[in-house]
Amino acid sequence: MNLFGTHPSQTLNAQTLKQQLDQDTVILVDVREPFEYHKEHIPGAILVPLSRFNAQLIPQTAKRVVLYCRSGHRSAIAARKLLKAGFLDVIQLEHGIGAWRQFGYPLEVGKGA
DSSP: OOSSOSOTTOEEOHHHHHHHHHTTOEEEEEOSOHHHHHHEEOTTOEEOOGGGOOGGGSOOSSSEEEEEOSSSHHHHHHHHHHHHTTOSOEEEETTHHHHHHHTTOOOEEOTTO
16 A cells, blocks of 8 residues: 555655655655755765766665655656656655754765755
């Protein structure tokens, strides 16, 4: 049973994402630009910026793909692209990286940030 559905507007909250990451059941994709990613990102996230988004850069495994950006706008666009490319289980982090930060979850912070 798919708990999250496959519609690109489906989201999960930061607490659920943290649990999924701890259980290693998701692939986390940051669709922000490199300067944003290098400033701070969620540990384990791979960078695939929306400005040059390519679905082939996302590993196709049994794990669900979770996308995030700053607010959710860019991740919604990326979700539509992944669904068009044949991905079946795509979801977004609700309210983006800010929600993750609000819960005090760990962030990898770049030097000089």
